[in-house]
Amino acid sequence: DAGITQSPRYKITETGRQVTLMCHQTWSHSYMFWYRQDLGHGLRLIYYSAAADITDKGEVPDGYVVSRSKTENFPLTLESATRSQTSVYFCASSGGEGTRSAPETQYFGPGTRLLVL
């Protein structure tokens, strides 16, 4: 029972480089989410997806791109990394309508710690 996984778990990159963070879930959940977590700001939503090929912006989308060609994957790309994007990134998923658990409950991955030098 893999659940929801993220890779890499740790990443160091340089300003201006493109970085892609991966997220994979095995529950066939409809909804997937990307958050960043910074001291003093809690968890902030970057992007979310209601289904394959449907994505929408969250609270802090600037500098990020997402795609969702398959239900189980939701990669997050930093097109040109900046130091302000140094953070811990969490992916989450929820079932939406028609699942056994509460459709709204989000389950989180272990996170990716990203350092931009």
Next chain:
Amino acid sequence: GESVGLHLPTLSVQEGDNSIINCAYSNSASDYFIWYKQESGKGPQFIIDIRSNMDKRQGQRVTVLLNKTVKHLSLQIAATQPGDSAVYFCAEMGSGYKLSFGAGTTVTVRA
């Protein structure tokens, strides 16, 4: 805008005592609330949830209380154990199954 907040950023509790973590929310239209626990270096872990048509819900050693009149949510942990040391977040559900999180309360259990 609407926000979810926690009353205290830190809580120190003696092992074996009960813990109460508070949360105030401002969106009176919210109908679903969740408590998460986050241990150091890990992702948030679902603890318990409650819908707005309920006042109280119990889980294993945890109880969530919802007071819609004053828009207040609390998490009670019975017989607090060292493994309960973590950051606790409340969250409310907005549109599109999006959650809004509070800043979190750090609970430290004293031996």
